Amino acid sequence: MTSRTADRTFAVGVTALALLVPLTLAAITLLVVLDSLPSIQRFGLSFLLTSTWDPVHAAFGAGAYLFGTLVTTAIAIALATPVAVGAAIYLTEYAPRAIRGPLAFLIELLAYIPSIVYGLWGLFVLVPLFRSEIDPFLQRTVGQVPIIGALFSGSIVGTDLLMGGVILAVMVLPLLVAVTREVLLAVPPAQREGMIGLGATRWEAIAGAVLPYARVGIIGAVVLAVARAFGETMAVTLVAGNSSTTVGPSLFTPGYTMASAIANQFTEASDPLHFSALVEIALVLLVVALVINTGARLLIRRVASGPQGLVL
Amino acid sequence: MSTAASVMARVPERHAVSARRRARERTMQALVALSAVGAAALLVIILGYVIVRGAPALNLAFFTERPLPFGVEGGGVGPALVGTVILSLLAGVIAIPIGIASAIFVTEFRSGRLAPAVRFAAELIAGLPSIVVGVFVWAFLVRGIIGHYAALAGAIALAIIMIPIVARTVEEVLRLVPQSLREAGLALGAPRWRVVLSIVVPTARAGIATAVVLAVARAAGETAPLLLTALGNLFFSTDLLKPVSALPLQIYQYAASPYDDWHTKAWGSSLVLVGVIALLSLALRLAIRRGAR
Numbered sequence: 001m002t003s004r005t006a007d008r009t010f011a012v013g014v015t016a017l018a019l020l021v022p023l024t025l026a027a028i029t030l031l032v033v034l035d036s037l038p039s040i041q042r043f044g045l046s047f048l049l050t051s052t053w054d055p056v057h058a059a060f061g062a063g064a065y066l067f068g069t070l071v072t073t074a075i076a077i078a079l080a081t082p083v084a085v086g087a088a089i090y091l092t093e094y095a096p097r098a099i100r101g102p103l104a105f106l107i108e109l110l111a112y113i114p115s116i117v118y119g120l121w122g123l124f125v126l127v128p129l130f131r132s133e134i135d136p137f138l139q140r141t142v143g144q145v146p147i148i149g150a151l152f153s154g155s156i157v158g159t160d161l162l163m164g165g166v167i168l169a170v171m172v173l174p175l176l177v178a179v180t181r182e183v184l185l186a187v188p189p190a191q192r193e194g195m196i197g198l199g200a201t202r203w204e205a206i207a208g209a210v211l212p213y214a215r216v217g218i219i220g221a222v223v224l225a226v227a228r229a230f231g232e233t234m235a236v237t238l239v240a241g242n243s244s245t246t247v248g249p250s251l252f253t254p255g256y257t258m259a260s261a262i263a264n265q266f267t268e269a270s271d272p273l274h275f276s277a278l279v280e281i282a283l284v285l286l287v288v289a290l291v292i293n294t295g296a297r298l299l300i301r302r303v304a305s306g307p308q309g310l311v312l
Numbered sequence: 313m314s315t316a317a318s319v320m321a322r323v324p325e326r327h328a329v330s331a332r333r334r335a336r337e338r339t340m341q342a343l344v345a346l347s348a349v350g351a352a353a354l355l356v357i358i359l360g361y362v363i364v365r366g367a368p369a370l371n372l373a374f375f376t377e378r379p380l381p382f383g384v385e386g387g388g389v390g391p392a393l394v395g396t397v398i399l400s401l402l403a404g405v406i407a408i409p410i411g412i413a414s415a416i417f418v419t420e421f422r423s424g425r426l427a428p429a430v431r432f433a434a435e436l437i438a439g440l441p442s443i444v445v446g447v448f449v450w451a452f453l454v455r456g457i458i459g460h461y462a463a464l465a466g467a468i469a470l471a472i473i474m475i476p477i478v479a480r481t482v483e484e485v486l487r488l489v490p491q492s493l494r495e496a497g498l499a500l501g502a503p504r505w506r507v508v509l510s511i512v513v514p515t516a517r518a519g520i521a522t523a524v525v526l527a528v529a530r531a532a533g534e535t536a537p538l539l540l541t542a543l544g545n546l547f548f549s550t551d552l553l554k555p556v557s558a559l560p561l562q563i564y565q566y567a568a569s570p571y572d573d574w575h576t577k578a579w580g581s582s583l584v585l586v587g588v589i590a591l592l593s594l595a596l597r598l599a600i601r602r603g604a605r
Contacts, residue, residue, distance in 0.1 A: 003503035010505030011421065017413030019426070021479065022433035024472060028440070028448040035451055086347030094341055095348065106352035112589065113358060114533025116560045117582045120567050121358050124365075124575060173351055201333055203340040224439075231441020233536035234560070238567060259443045259536070266447070266540050282447040286440065293439035 029286065036280035038273060047280060051247055053261075055269070060277035062284070067247045068161060068255035072236060073229040075165020075251070076172055081222055084176030091177070092184040093192075093206055104181070111174035119238030122167040123159075127239060130166075131158030135252060150249040157241065161255035164240030168232055172225040179224060183217030184210065220299035227292040231285050233259035258285055362582045369580025379546055379562065382571050389581050391548045392562035396588060398463060398550065399542060399558055400532045403470035407531075408524055410471075411478025412513075418479075419486040420508050431483070438476035445472050446537030454541055463549070463556035466542025470534060474527035481526060485519030486512060525593045532589050535560035559585040 050061030135156040143152035195205035241254025269275040380387030449469040497507035543555040566578035
């Protein structure tokens with residue numbers, strides 16, 4: 001075999017294998033769309049707006065699942081973002097060199113704990129703790145405040161929307177820290193030096209020059225975390241309750257997320273419409289993931305690659 | 313420049329840092345340090361629980377026996393352990409060549425328009441919820457080509473999750489290989505494939521090993537897609553066309569049960585899973601390091 005034909009063969013082989021990647025993505029999208037068609041045609045937009053989920057009468061509306069997903073994701077982001085940004089600031093701006101590496105490594109390892117182990121820990125450690133201590137405390141204090149108090153009303157079961165959000169917060173933490181850290185590292189040192197030269201303290205330099213510069217990137221990190229939280233399945237399935245199909249203000253309501261609905265019902269869905277409705281939920285998750293990931297990556301790239309523009 | 317103006321406004325006339333500003337500096341420093349230490353502590357706490365609560369479940373029988381009905385003494389994670397090893401290895405065998413090839417395609421064959429498409433597709437697949445991958449593989453293989461739940465379907469679902477991890481990590485490593493090495497190879501008259509396979513890839517082998525480890529570790533812990541593909545199995549099975557158990561599935565089953573004894577077994581299975589992931593990482597890293605000499 002001449003080197004020319006060998007080169008050709010190599011190029012064809014590599015290209016063929018590489019093209020499997022976009023092909024897989026296309027196949028995933030195509031099949032999920034096709035299988036959701038019956039449900040889309042039957043229910044249309046009301047699928048996302050109503051919350052009757054009744055396999056017996058073949059009436060399906062994923063509103064309550066969508067609500068559960070949105071609420072747990074919002075709680076996760078609200079809890080995780082300040083901690084993650086703080087941790088990233090400490091790692092890039094303050095930490096002594098000797099502990100910077102080990103600390104960052106430990107936080108990174110959080111990403112390698114399997115989802116199911118988070119779920120187990122949540123179910124047997126956090127749920128009892130929240131049921132006996134934290135939830136009653138929240139109800140006694142914040143729960144008495146007008147309007148906001150409704151968030152912490154109702155009976156306490158432990159496995160609820162709040163718990164789902166808390167476990168998601170822990171799970172998106174490593175991603176948020178990693179991306180925020182990358183964004184902060186991309187802030188030119190001159191930004192900090194300028195402010196410190198003007199007599200600012202280090203925190204003032206961070207708040208006045210580093211964070212504003214990194215803002216877009218941090219928003220990108222948060223958006224990526226939203227995408228991750230949105231589709232996370234097993235941990236939430238174990239701790240969020242999986243029973244309610246009601247939409248209400250209380251975070252103490254047992255909730256049900258879209259991903260959990262698929263995980264719990266998919267293998268038992270014998271009715272074709274039930275099955276199609278579950279696939280339509282997967283389609284919603286797919287579309288959200290595609291849109292968010294495209295957008296967030298463009299944002300982050302704009303920051304990380306600086307003013308040269310983006311190279312896809 | 314509004315920031316510059318606001319900065320100037322905040323700088324006091326004399327350069328002494330006031331007590332109030334100093335206090336704020338300390339408070340903020342303490343808060344961010346606390347965030348970082350708190351986040352790292354979560355890892356220690358979670359692993360601590362897994363070890364302390366899981367250890368009592370461990371004995372030789374736990375590793376070798378199959379799960380037994382509640383009330384029967386003993387029972388373990390044997391089939392799940394075998395299943396996890398089979399699924400991870402098979403997924404790796406499928407995903408690693410594809411992942412590495414797409415990384416080579418993106419970094420070494422940059423001329424075409426397809427390279428950005430491959431890269432972008434990999435990023436998007438990496439961002440998909442794993443349950444969606446499960447739904448796809450169910451529709452494609454479990455309902456379609458294979459016709460029933462099977463280990464092979466589970467492995468392919470895991471492979472789809474692994475491919476983008478391998479592709480993106482390897483790509484980063486290949487980019488670090490100095491351009492001069494490629495040029496030196498080409499200048500010596502080596503054909504392109506030779507340069508890539510004998511110079512670029514070996515130079516990046518440590519990084520490639522890391523990529524493989526990351527991907528396998530991630531796949532070994534996946535649960536959601538396996539629920540829809542490999543299904544689980546209470547018995548030992550090495551048949552790729554039959555349902556197979558896996559540690560994450562076993563944990564789910566034990567954890568969702570109402571029995572205390574099974575909860576202990578769920579912790580034990582978690583400890584085994586975390587141990588398998590750690591060992592797998594260590595073994596792969598050692599093997600590659602030895603092979604490199």
